[in-house]
Amino acid sequence: MAKIHFRSFDEDWQEMLFSQLYQKNNERNDKKEFSYKQTLSVASMTFNEAGNGAADASLATYKILRKGDIAFEGHKSKEFAYGRFVGNNGADGIMSPRFTALRPIMKQDSTFWSYYIHLEQVMKPALIRSTKLGTMMNELDLDDFLNESIKVPPLAEQQKIGNLMQTLDQRIDAGGKKLKKLKEVKAAMLAKMFPKQGQRVPEIRFVGHTGEWEQHKLFDCIEKIIDFRGRTPRKLGMDWSNEGYLALSALNVKDGYVDLSQDVHYGDQELYDKWMTGNELHKGQVLFTTEAPMGNVAQVPDDKGYILSQRTIAFLVKSDVIIEDFLAVVLRSSEVRNALLTLQSGATAKGVSQKSLSVVTIKFPMDKEEQNKIAQVFKKFDCLISSYERKLDKLQHVKQALLGRMFCD
Template sequence: MNANQAKYPQLRFKGFTDPWVQRNLGDLAEIVRGASPRPIQDPKWFDDSSEIGWLRISDVTEQNGRIHHLDQHISEAGQAKTRVLTEPHLLLSIAATVGKPLVNYVKTGVHDGFLIFMNPKFDLEFMFQWLESYRDKWSRYGQPGSQVNLNSDLVKNQSISIPSMDEQQKLGEFFEKLDNLIAANQRKLDLLKEQKKGYLQKMFPKNGEKVPELRFAGFADAWEDRKFFESIASTIDFRGRTPKKLGMDWSESGYLALSALNVKNGYIDPLADAHYGDENLYKKWMSGKELKKGQVLFTTEAPMGNVAQVPDNNGYILSQRTVAFETKEDMMTNDFLAVLLKSPLVFNNLSALSSGGTAKGVSQKSLKGLSITVPFDIDEQQKIGSFFKQLDDTIARQQRKLEKLQELKKGYLQKMFC
C-alpha cells in the first residue's frame, strides 16, 4: 500500500468512517531527550525531601510503563542538570528496555535514557498504546546480536497512521480500561502467589523444628526426619531423553509415538510438537516407563526446582533435565511430595546440594543425601497436599485468565490500529 493511500482499521467504534492519515512522530510532538547530572553516583544530585522524583530505567519495568511513584528524588542542584516534568507526559525508553513507552503521573526529573514527547498533538493514551504495539518493531534499528540503538531522529522520522482526535480519545479510553482490568488480574495473581508462599512457610517446619506454625485441626504429633529415599521409590527415573540420543530415527509419518512434557514455573506445559515414529520402537523404549497421572516431576537444572504433576495417562515422556519420582503409597502421597519439594526448607537444602547453586542443578547422586521432615500421619499429608493442589488450581486458573486478557488486548491492537 502506498504511504499516501487512505488507511482504515479492521475494527472501529460506531460513527467513525474517515481514513487514518499518515504522519511522522516528529510532526506530532517536539521530541527531546532527557538529561542526567554527572557523575550520576554523586549524592549531591539527590534529596529524599524533594517533591521532584527521579525517573530511572529500573522504574519502567517495575511499574509497566505507568509511573505513579518514584523511590528516588532529585535535589535542586540535580534539577538544574535534568529535564523536570510537573505534568503527565509520554516518554519512550531508549536504553535497556528499549522502545518501552511510559507515562509519568508524578513530578519527575528525566534520565537521559528517555525521549520526551513535548507539546503533543495527539491523545496521550492513544499514542501510549500505539507505541506499546510498535515496540518490537524498533529492533530493525539494531545490528544482529547487538543492542538496539534508538535516538531522537529515528523516532521523529517514524511514520504512523493516526485518526481524528475524537477517535484517538475513544481508543485511548478503551485500552486504558482494558489495561486496568489486566493490571487488576495481575495483582490478584501476585496476591495468590504471595499467599501460597506464606502458607508454604507456615505449614512446613522451619530448620531444626519438628512442628509447623500452622496445622489442620486434629493433628498434633511432631513431624519426623527421614532420608528422602525412604519415602519414595529406591530409584529415580531420569527420563529426560530424546529419540535421537537413543539412536532412534523417528519418521514424520505413521504412529503418534509420544508427546513431551516441560515443567515451567511449576506448571505443566505440553509441547505442541509431538514426535511421530515407528510403533514398535516406541513400545520398546517406553515399556514399563510410562508416566502416570499424578506422578511428581522435578527439574534438575535450567532452572533447578520447578515442580509439577503428570496431568493424565496419555503416554507422556519428559523433556531433558527433568526427573519423575515414584512414591511409596504407604509413606507419602504424590500431592504431598509435590508441595514438599516447593517448601522453603527442602528447596534450600536442594540448593545446598546442587553443584554451583540453582543455576547448575542437582544430580541423582546428591539427591540421595537429601533429608526431609514430614508428618508420620498419612492423613495429614493428604490434607496438606489437597489444600495446596486446590490453591495451585486457583493460581493456574487466574494465570490463564490473565493470559487470555493479554491475548485479547493484543488482538484488539491488531484490529483497531492501522
C-alpha cells in the same frame, strides 16, 4: 488502515509528519515545581521516590515531563533494536535532561499514544533512519525524526482504542496482584504447616493429629526414579509427530501444574512404546524438573499417557511410606527448596543430579490421613493459582493480538 477496527470507524488513518504532532520539549524545573520524589523513570514512566541520586541543586536543570509528553530511551534490547519512545500517560514529573522529550502540539489521546508510540512494529522504520549508535546507547537525530511520518486515526478512534488497551492492562494488573497475593498466602501456609529447620512439629496442625514428624532421606521414600535425561527421538531413530502422546519437559512442567500449551511435542504410538514401555506414567505421579528451571514440582494430570522428556524426572513412591499428593507438597516446602538451592550446580543453567538428590531429607507424618489432609489444602491453592495464571496468559495473548492488529504499521 488497521487490520481490525471498531465498526463506527471506517475511514483511513491520515499520514502525518511527526513535526505536525510534536515539538521539542525543553521545559525545565527551574521554578522547582517538582522534587526528587517526582523523578520519573523513563523506562517505565513511574515515579522513583528515592530519586536517581542527583544532587538537589541539579533538579532545576531537569526537564518537566507532562502527561501526553513522550521521551526517547535509547538502550538497545532484543525487543527494541534502535531504542524506543515511551509515553507519559500518568502524572506530571521530571526526568534527567540527557533524555530527548517531545510535547504534543495538537489534541491527542495520551493513552492511545502511550501504546502506539511504543510499538516496535510501528516505530522501527522511522528509528532506523533517525538514530545512530552512540557510546552506550542509540542517539536520536531529532530533525530527522520529526521529518518521519506516521498514520494517525481520528481523535474519537484514538480514545476508543486507548480505553480498550487501558482496560485490558488494568485487568492484567489486578489479576497479577491477586495472583501474587495468593502465592504469598500459599508460601505462608507452607511455612506454618511444615516443621521449621531443626524442629519436628509444625506450627499449624489439623485437629486430632499429634506427635513428631519423622525425617528420612528423600530416596528412602522412592521406589523408582524414571529419568530419560538425554533421550531424544533422533537417538531412537525416530522423530516427533503432529499428534499423539504429549511430551512432558521442563518447559511445560510448572510449579504446581502441567501447562499443556507450552513446548508442545508429540510422539506417535511407536515412539511412545519405544520410549515409555515399562515406565508408563500414571495420574498423580510426581514430576520434578532437574534443570532450566530446577525444582518445579507438578503431578501427571491424567491417564492419557505422556512421554517423559527433557530435564524432567518422575518418582514412583513407596506407597506404604508416603502418598504422591503429599510428596508433591513437601518437595516445595521452604526447607527442601533451600536444600536444593545449596546442591544445584552449573555455570549457566543451574540443575541438580540424582546424586545430589540422594542427600536431600524430608520430614513427614507417618499418618497417611494427615498427609492427605495437608496435600488437599495445597492442591486447592495450586488449582486457584493455575486458574489465575491461565486467565492472565489469555489476557496477555488478547492484548498482544490487539497491539498487532489495531494499529497501523
